[in-house]
Amino acid sequence: MKQRSNEEWLVALRGPERDKAIRDLRAVIVRGLKVNFAGRVRGLDETAEDFAQDALIKVLNNLDSFRGESRFTTWVQRIAVRVAYTELRRKRWRDVSIQEVLERHEKSGRESDALRDRTSSPERETARKMMVETLQSFIAEELTERQREAMVAVMFEGMPLEEAARRMDTNRNALYKLLHDARKKLKKRIEAEGLSPGEVLEAIGEE
């Protein structure tokens, strides 16, 4: 495949050389996806072609928004990676509802309470317990129900932001902002009480 400059790509994709340029671009995308998903995705060849097709459509629809701040192929690969991960996350979490995730978390909290490490000193246990109670009350007082849900699903149960967002009828960017606001509120509250997040970590035996 011949190397093209950004300008050459754009001209080719918009001109009579279009079919050839699309073929070349598809090959670039497929190679990039295969590097990432070899051994991790079943039916790799087919999946990579499917993702590449979706990515190509996105690229061609958005050519005008390419501002030339990077190499054109970097810009394209970035779009392809986003398309592929969005789809893979959707598949992996397809059968999991947010309610299930919240319930699982609730349960794990109770179980870990019963199975508490008995080897740590009583002082440390008391400090930890107080910290849990304090933070729990801050969470209850400072955060909205939605913020609490997002925090449990994303931060504690590891649900991808994008998947949690889909279930909460919002988008990934907005959910990040919602969680950022939640963190800021909690941090302010902790500091208003004369504590710092570092001291919380210390109290629970982590630094």
Add this chain to the structure above:
Amino acid sequence: MLNPEDLGKLARALDMTREDEIGCDECFEQLDRFVETELADLDAAVAMPLVQDHLEKCGDCREEYEALLRALRAEQGSTSVSLIWARLRRLFGAD
């Protein structure tokens, strides 16, 4: 109910929290430049600290960033290998 693991995660997240974080959209917008800076062996984290900060906090964006880096590294590798071959072929008069 917070279990001990959550408490640690939360406290670390709060410790890292700053006022001026960017969201996923802004990160995505700048990700191609960030990755190219890194591929040029420059310090992308210093050049674009807010992107670096977001990547440390957002698992979705971090996953995509790492994948993009892998894809471009492979491309870069294959490009330089093919350039070397082209040069060798010319050198030995095969072209």
